[in-house]
Amino acid sequence: MTRAFLHHDPPKRAEVKALRRYVSDTLGEVVDRLRWESMPRRIVATSKTFKQLARLAGAPPQREGPFVRRELTIEDVQRWIPRLAGMSAAQRGRLRGVSQPRAKQILAGAVVAHVTMSALGVQRLRICPWALREGIMLQHLESMSDTNVRLPLQPLVRMPEAPAATVTPLRDNPVG
Numbered sequence: 001m002t003r004a005f006l007h008h009d010p011p012k013r014a015e016v017k018a019l020r021r022y023v024s025d026t027l028g029e030v031v032d033r034l035r036w037e038s039m040p041r042r043i044v045a046t047s048k049t050f051k052q053l054a055r056l057a058g059a060p061p062q063r064e065g066p067f068v069r070r071e072l073t074i075e076d077v078q079r080w081i082p083r084l085a086g087m088s089a090a091q092r093g094r095l096r097g098v099s100q101p102r103a104k105q106i107l108a109g110a111v112v113a114h115v116t117m118s119a120l121g122v123q124r125l126r127i128c129p130w131a132l133r134e135g136i137m138l139q140h141l142e143s144m145s146d147t148n149v150r151l152p153l154q155p156l157v158r159m160p161e162a163p164a165a166t167v168t169p170l171r172d173n174p175v176g
Contacts, residue, residue, distance in 0.1 A: 001108035009088050011107065016085050019108060023115040031119045043125040045072065046132060048102060049109030054127045055097025056080055066129030073124045077114045084110055 005011075005019035050072060055061065057076035060068045084092055084107040093103030117125070130138075 001112060002105045006108060010086055016111065019111050020115055023112050027116060027119050034120065043122050044128045045125050046128040050127055052098050052106055053077060053110055053113060056095060070127035071124055072127060074117045077110055081110050081114060
């Protein structure tokens with residue numbers, strides 16, 4: 001989307017508008033089908049773009065671990081689009097949570113996210129710490145298991161350390 005629509009750095013307003021219109025037109029049929037099939041109860045986003053948008057909106061950093069709850073609202077995305085559009089890629093790369101290699105494409109990703117969330121009526125979504133690649137690997141590992149045991153996809157809980165056991169020596173204890 002960035003290469004196809006955002007030719008200037010920072011992009012011109014007409015470029016962002018054309019991108020928004022293209023995404024909206026492209027999503028039309030998919031949105032109609034999703035709405036016909038029913039609306040999901042939980043929306044989860046998996047991509048670096050969503051992770052970085054959530055980080056811009058104040059979500060905890062990755063170093064806090066994969067099980068920390070991270071969410072993104074449509075208002076957050078809407079608030080960041082004009083700010084990102086007004087910056088060069090170099091400036092976006094200096095923002096907290098945006099990596100320099102992805103700084104050029106974060107604006108297009110934000111536009112796609114906003115149009116998609118708007119079209120589906122999604123006000124809030126959860127950020128998944130893994131992407132499709134990790135999901136495929138986990139599913140493959142699970143399918144290779146000899147048993148029907150599902151892989152534990154919840155945080156590991158550290159058990160409190162038990163007090164040192166008292167060792168009682170064995171004695172000759174004749175049973176009477």
